[in-house]
Amino acid sequence: MSDYDLVVLGGGPGGYAAALYAASAGLSVAMVEKEKVGGTCLHRGCIPAKALLHAAEVFRTVSDAGAHGVKLPAGVEPEPDWPAANQRKAGIVNQLHKGLSGLLKRRKVTVVNGHGRLTADGAVSVDGQSLRGHATILCTGSVPRAIPGMEIDGRTVVTSDQSTNSDADRLPERVAVIGGGVIGAEFASVYTDLGVSTTLLEALPHGVLPIGPDRDVADVLSQSLKKRGTSIHADARVGTLEHADSGVVVPFETARGSEKLEVDQVLVSIGRRPVTEEIGAEEAGVRIDERGFVDVDQATMQTSRPGVYAVGDCVATPGLAHVAYAEAVVAVDHVLGEQPVPVDYGKVPWVVYTHPEVAWSGMTEAEARTAGYDVVVHKHAFAGNGRAMILGETDGLVKVVAQRDGPVLGFHLVGPWASELLHEGYLAVNWEALPADVGHLIHAHPSLSEAVGETMITFSGRSLHG
Template sequence: MSDYDIVVLGGGPGGYAAALYAASAGLSVALVEKRDIGGTCLNRGCIPAKALLHAAEVYRTVGHAGDFGVNLGEGAQVSADWPAVNKRKSGIVSTLQKGLGGLLKRRKVTVVNGFGTLTGSGAVSVGGQTLTGKAVIICAGSEPRSLPGLEIDGERIVTSDHATNSDAAALPERVAVIGGGVIGSEFASAYTDFGVDTTLLEALPNGVLPVGPDRDTANVLAKALAKRGTTIHAEARVGTVEATSNGLLVPFETPKGADKIEVDQLLVAIGRRPVSEGMGLAEAGIAVSERGFIDVDTATMATTRPGVYAIGDCVATPGLAHVAYAEAVVAVQAILGENPAPVDYAKVPWVVYTHPEVAWAGMTEAEARAAGHDIEVHKHSFAGNGRAMILGDTDGLVKVVAARGGPILGVHLAGPWVSELLHEGYLAVNWEALPSDVGALIHAHPSLSEAIGETMIPFSGRSLHG
């Protein structure tokens, strides 16, 4: 039996963040992980997916080199070397894995490989040994969901986990993506940019990003995808998928009627579900919802069993790596008795790494109106932004929602590199800044961030270029 201050179950973003933060506070920590440190985000999700998206961006940019006056030479053809793309992606993942492993070692975190389960006494059993701690933090993560009757085989019918770790010699020529949410939209964007014949099937009325962002920004992405060749079907109900001699036959129905398409691969991207089975939660007296999420008090991330906490994708909070980081800090501070500031989930930053990118923090216009706010809304397009024109990437806008005469309630962006622009808006929303405060600040010229300043100034009743 080994005694620690904290035993962490799961080595994903929440788990390794909890381990590192606790170790930096002088606590002894054991980190239990059945697969690779870094979890889904580093190994099968965020990092490899964004590496593939950036490769798609490079492919798209090189294909339009002539627009910038760059001649590739007579007869030159742009092609995607899929094994090389994957090799680069895997290299990035490997480098980050090694760096993370080294950091855990330097912080003297004990890493235990294996599947950990809770015992009735609240200890952790793994690989024939028992780990005890003054506290346990569960960071069990999540896994892709599927549809009834769809058997994921990892080759023709795949999830995002397979798509980010494909060892195929080439991309499929025809792909259908079921689900127009964040994951589905990102893969549809990447596939389309690589020249794959891509069809996006979404069950909800808005085919692209139907839940989450402001409709104005989501519509920018929908129009851009359609313009680049993505076929989008909203309110699409997928029927029984059949194998054919040439691939898969995917039938679906929309308000326009029944249809079917033949594809080489079907990507199921309808969301993720928490991993909470087989961990001994019931035996340890930890309550779990009908959907499989571990019940917690979000003020401290404490479960229904004293001394046991849960964070990340296995709790019903936004499934984002950076949210898991923040929850890790809350849990460790609670264990230390430091009265942590809870995460304000209504104001966390969200990013969709498509082309164009979509990002937001705070309330959408519809949410603000539904909440009863008297609001004022201003928008500014990237079409007239000098830096966007230089980049050749002018699709998009900045939209700010504010209480009339009051603070900023939400900042919404679609366009080039808005993942990097968002944080000015995130700070403004969380600090409850007035639009006039932000509009009075100087933004460098030429820069994409000027669009944020240009959107804030009209709240004063005046404007510059708008």
Template sequence: MSDYDVVVLGGGPGGYAAALYGASAGLRVGIVESDSMGGTCLNRGCIPAKSLLQTAEVFRLANHADDFGIVPKEGSGEFTADWGKVTERTTGIVDRLVGGLSGLLKRRKVDIMHGRGVLRPDGLVAVDGQAIDAKSVIIATGSAPRTIPGYEVDGEQIVTSDHSTRSPARPERVAVIGGGVIGAEFTSVYTDVGADTTLFEAMPTGVLPVGPDPELAALLGKSLAARGTKIHAGVRVLPPERSGSGVIVPFEIPDGSDKIEVDQVLVAIGRIPVSADMGFAEAGVELTDRGFVVVDPKTMGTRRAGVYAVGDVVDTPGLAHVAYAEAIVAVKAILGEKPTPVDYSRVPWVVYTHPEVAWVGLTEPAAEAAGYETEIHRYKFTGNGRAMIIGDTEGMVKVVAQKDGPILGVHLIGPWASELLAESYLAVNWEALPEEVGAFIHPHPSLSEAVGEAMLAFTGRSLHG
């Protein structure tokens, strides 16, 4: 008899979701994690990064309190950010969530094994050399930050996002290399808490060069620049030089070269799968040239029978909620059920910058490239009463639909775009018509009215647009 029905390698979102879902279905589950339960997302990524972004929002709002009629008492000065307390708050949130997750796993009777788990050629799992027998294995080993040659990470002057979420001090001058999701979010944090922030992006389009609708990415870039971020797009950074007081970052520009001196460099050029030296290839699990585990998306199964893979170790969108969905697919396949594969073209995306950017479905260029005849409508938050009340009217809702057909994509930039996306996610995935969503009643005053107004415009009539 096997020790377990399923052993999960990795305790991040994909791993713990697989363990919890499998245990709730009656499977005997063991989970192996060499670090803290929760993986990168909970300990060094999603949760602590968003905590810092919330701090930045509070700081920004506090320094505009007089817009709401709130003024400091006589003799008091401007607000400052106590980075020690910021880090303490973030750590407290992470610790509570890690503790809650560990407790939930134990209540589901999932065995937690702390150590380094590898896959053996015979299909067994070895945890620090001890063999563990399982009918099935789910690989959920996650990802790690990519680095740049010459930018050796030391955790102090040259860092990755792993370090930035737990930094004991805020750098006064910071260079962010990479304008993707991670780079954009940290740029937003540092800019809003008063750091002298410079963003470098190799692609000429600048911030968020891949993913969102280009129109929204451009609006985010303009917003960051207006708040003081120096953005260098279409440039190549050269190996750094150490100075007595910091790091000198040279970079090439179209008509020559330049350099800046900063206290800290954040390398944010993406992530790579954690699959090396894990025994995967030796056990018959196929890997791509970039180290991703190859799976059948209908089951998340690998070429090795009984071995599945989910999350960042698979070449699918590196999002925690995608890992959750893939974990459910894998567990259902193990149970002999017929899982519904993840539709990666209709996954919800959010970038938690200020303003927030969120989208689902096709962008305008992607819809046109796919051959659709499109109809586009926008509604700006400047006309939304709730946005005026909260003092945040920057941004808009953009809806891409097939002409006389269903909604193909919804793209938001503005206040609480992350929370407004759910309605749009349902609309895109259910292939709703814009006029059907436009007929929904949205509470007034609310930010959600902006979505309804954009949809209503497809009827040729409008209320406030």
């Protein structure tokens, strides 16, 4: 039996954030991880996926070099080097893993390798070893959801986890992406830009990002993908896959009728489910809801068992690494006897790293109107922005949703570096700033962020360039 102030079950973003934050507050911490610290985000999700998206961006830029005054040798056409892209991705992941492992060691966090589970007496059992903490934090993560009857073989039918860890020597020539949410849209963007014949099949009425961002913003991404060659089918019901010597046949139905599509690979990207089975929850008195999520008090992240907390993908909150970080801080602050500031889940920052990028915080226009607000909306396109023109990336817009004579309710944008432009709007939403508060601030010229300032100014009834 080993005693600690805190035992953390799971070494993904929520887990290692809790361990590092608690250790920095002087607590003794043990963290249990059955694979590698860093979790899905570092090894199979956020980091490797964005590395592949950047590879696609570089390929797209090189392919368009002539328009920027850069000549390629006569007769030379750029082509994707999939093994090299994956090798660079793996190098980034390995470097970050080493850095995280070193940081945990410097903070004196005891990392225990193995499968951990709660016990009835409140301890955590790891392969016969028992760890007891004054508090325990569960962060057991998530795995890709599957479609009944659609067997994942890791070669012709894959999940996003497998796509980011591909050891294939070349890209598939034809891909069907099932699911147009964040994961599906990002992979469709990668494959399309690298020259793969890409078909996106989404069951909901809007084919790209059907849930989440404002429709005006999501539609810009949809149009951009189509313009670059992605075939998008909304309201698509996929049938049982048929395997053939030449590939995989994907039958699907839309309002136009039944169709069949033959591809080399099918990527199933219909979301993720929590990993809460076999963690000893029932024996420990930790309540799991009907969807498999750990039930928590979101003000403290405490479960139905006092002293046991849960954060990250195993709870029914936005499945984002930075949300897991924030929840870890809430849980540890409560362990320390402080008054934590709960996460405001309606205002967290969201980013989709497609081309063009999509980002948002707060309410969509439709959500604000449904909530009963008297809404004022202004938009500013990147088409006339000098910096966007210099970059050659003019697809996109900034959209601000505000209460009439009141604060900013939602901030939505699509375009170049939306991921980095988001945070000014995120602060405005969370601080309940008036559009005029932001509009009075100076935005550097030429910059992409000018589009934010120009949008805020228009709420005054006046404008500069718009």
